[in-house]
Amino acid sequence: MNTGFDVERIRKDFPILSRGLPGGRPLVYLDSGNSAQKPTSVIETMREHLSSHYANVGRAMHTLGAESTEAYEAARDKVAAFIGAPSRDEIVFTKNASEALNLVAYAFGNPMSEDPRFRIGPGDEIVISEMEHHSNIVPWQLLARRTGVTLRWFSVTDDGRLDLSDLDELVTERTKIVSIVHQSNVLGTVNPVAEVLARARRVGALMMLDASQSVPHKPVDVAALGVDFLAFTGHKAAGPSGIGVLWGRGELLEAMPPFLGGGEMIEAVWMDRSTYAPAPHKFEAGTPPIVEAVGLGAAVDYLSGIGMDAIARHEREITGHALDALGEVPGLRVIGPENLDDRGGTVSFTLEGIHPHDVGQILDDAFGVAVRVGHHCARPLHLRFGIPATTRASFYLYTTPAEIDALVRGLHHVRKVFA
């Protein structure tokens, strides 16, 4: 298989990929959907920042403070360009995608939100889907408990697609926001954003995308998507953990109340009240994840240097190979789309009669193949398919066909062990 993509050269950028495992097993890392590995440029940029430029940002009137602030704010510029944000002020650094999703949910029904789009109460509705990560379920459940708003959701078809057959009944004049995943972390499904957005716009609802699994893997342009909010997390995009991104349309961020209170998010403070800094700083209380943001800036530089189109093409080839090869394993059932249409490089499956935990254990012990097992923080989706858990292989720009073959060899071995 030739993807026209020099994956061997790319692998050299990721030092961890050349380490071996105890017993001489090679490392076959197929868990990038959980957290991706980091290229040398990210590691070195963070090391360089810590060893030569580090100081707190935004408040120190000295040379290191200025250098550190410049690097932190440059990371914001890079992220804004990476996702096509019309303004750098629309990029809020959070600690992960979960925090970004919570931040938006917190604005609804908040007595400080004067904008009618964020006023919410009994009779109003929020729409999510059955294929969400818990990070895009629980914040809305918490909102529902606080405000009495009703939580509704799209169901999922047998082949792992969003079921839009009741789109018009689900998304109505009562809907305040539709928040769905762009690409499922279990099924790999890429959702039809335009169709859902058109309905949301028709009824005056806002729309948010959880893009944790799409931004790292393919070109994502918020202006072209046309949604209102988008969240993703740095550690799945070849960046460090501890940094996430909320993009929101500028006028909405201005209308939203602060999420956390503290230093740097204020304009002026008296003993009984405060006024707040404009977005994005209004949402970045306290000392932010400085080195992590700088590392994320290096990660998006790295990914852009390779090209998101090229990365998406490579992952498509790898996923096609994986779907073909896994299809040959007796008793294996893919949970999610079995063709390449509108799907990304995450393949979850069950192996008849064998618990995913056993599958994962044997793959690791015998073949050095790292996969994730369990419900992948998407328990309702697993309940929908009537299974407690799946084994998930997830790919990235450094995944090779040989690694897929190692996975498949491992699965044949697992079947033999349990025969």
Ligand SMILES: Cc1ncc(COP(=O)(O)O)c(C=O)c1O
């Ligand atoms: C689709 C999706 N949303 C949200 C998250 C949460 O990311 P984080 O744990 O970095 O907040 C994940 C992580 O697995 C994910 O896959």
